[in-house]
Amino acid sequence: MSPACFSTASHSSVKVRVGPRRDSFGNARFTTVDVPPVEFWAAQARPPLADDLSPEECAATARKYAALALKDSSNWRETLTTKHDISLYTLHHLANMIIMGPPSPAWNLATHILYTCVQLSYKPSILTMVRLALRSNKLGDRQFSGAEEAFARVLARRDDPDACTLQGLIYAKQDSCAADDKASEWFRRAMQIGGEEPGTWEWQPSCAMGLATIYLKQKQGKQAKEILHYAAVRLDIPEACWLYASVLDKYDAKRPYWLKKAAASGIEAAARELAQIELAGLDDRGLSNKERAKKEALADEWLGIAGDKALF
Numbered sequence: 001m002s003p004a005c006f007s008t009a010s011h012s013s014v015k016v017r018v019g020p021r022r023d024s025f026g027n028a029r030f031t032t033v034d035v036p037p038v039e040f041w042a043a044q045a046r047p048p049l050a051d052d053l054s055p056e057e058c059a060a061t062a063r064k065y066a067a068l069a070l071k072d073s074s075n076w077r078e079t080l081t082t083k084h085d086i087s088l089y090t091l092h093h094l095a096n097m098i099i100m101g102p103p104s105p106a107w108n109l110a111t112h113i114l115y116t117c118v119q120l121s122y123k124p125s126i127l128t129m130v131r132l133a134l135r136s137n138k139l140g141d142r143q144f145s146g147a148e149e150a151f152a153r154v155l156a157r158r159d160d161p162d163a164c165t166l167q168g169l170i171y172a173k174q175d176s177c178a179a180d181d182k183a184s185e186w187f188r189r190a191m192q193i194g195g196e197e198p199g200t201w202e203w204q205p206s207c208a209m210g211l212a213t214i215y216l217k218q219k220q221g222k223q224a225k226e227i228l229h230y231a232a233v234r235l236d237i238p239e240a241c242w243l244y245a246s247v248l249d250k251y252d253a254k255r256p257y258w259l260k261k262a263a264a265s266g267i268e269a270a271a272r273e274l275a276q277i278e279l280a281g282l283d284d285r286g287l288s289n290k291e292r293a294k295k296e297a298l299a300d301e302w303l304g305i306a307g308d309k310a311l312f
Helices: 038-044 055-071 088-100 107-119 123-135 142-156 161-172 177-194 204-217 221-233 238-247 255-264 268-281 289-306
Strands: none
Touching: 038 055, 038 088, 055 088, 055 107, 088 107, 088 123, 107 123, 107 142, 123 142, 123 161, 142 161, 161 177, 161 204, 177 204, 204 221, 204 238, 221 238, 238 255, 238 268, 255 268, 255 289, 268 289
C-alpha cells in the first residue's frame, strides 16, 4: 500500500473562532466619515451628559482625535494633552455622548477614545469601560482586561466613591445573598467617602439606587424607606420617587405627590397606578358630571404616559 499523500489543505469545514484581542479597542475601526457632525453634538452636548462643552468644540476635538488615531504616529497618545492640546476630560465626555446617543458607526470611535483614556490612567474612563463590560456581561473578556486591571488598582485604595459604587454594582449583578451583602458593604463605603451632599460625586445616584434595591430585596423596609426618601428628595431621581411611593402606606397623604412626580418624569408604572386611582374614583356616585369628566380625562392622560390605550 502506498503511503498516504501529505496535504496542507484542511479537510475540515469547522472554522476556529478567534476571540477579541486584549487591545482590540485600540484598533482604529473607524474612518473620518464616522466622526459625528456638529448637529449630533448640538443634540447631545447638554445635561446630564455635558454642560460645559460647545457643539463646535466637541466636533473639532473629535475630528482632531480621529485624525491622530488614524495616522497612528509614535507616542501620539502620550502627547495628546501636551503637544496636541486635547483634554482627556473632553475626550471622555465625547465618548459618553456617542455611547448614550443613537446607534451609529461612531461607536468604534467612542470605545477607541475610552481605550486611550484608560491607557493614560484617566479614572472616569476606566470606570466607564468596566461598566460597559458589566452591562454587556463581558467582565473578564480579554478586550476589557486592561480596564479591569486599572480599575483594580483604583479600587485597592478604597478612597474613591465612584469606584466603590461600581464594585457594589458588580456584586449586585451576581444576584446572590452573599453577593448582595458584599454589594451593600461597597455602597455604604461609597456613601461614607463621598458624603450625602447632592452632586459631590458622579455615581452618587447609582449608589443610592443600588443600595435601595439591595434593602428592598432583603426586606429591610426601614432602611429601604430611608435611602429612597433621600434619593427622591435630595437627589431627585425619578425611579426613587416611584419606589418611595411604593413603600409608603396606601393611604399616606404624601403618596400621590410622589407618584405624580415619578409619572411626570416618565415612570410608566407610576402613571399606570395614578390612572387606576382616578378610575377607582369613578365608582363614587356622588360625582358631578364635571368631576367625572375630569377624572376620566386624568385617567386617559396617565394611561397615555404609561403607554396604555386610552379608555375614554
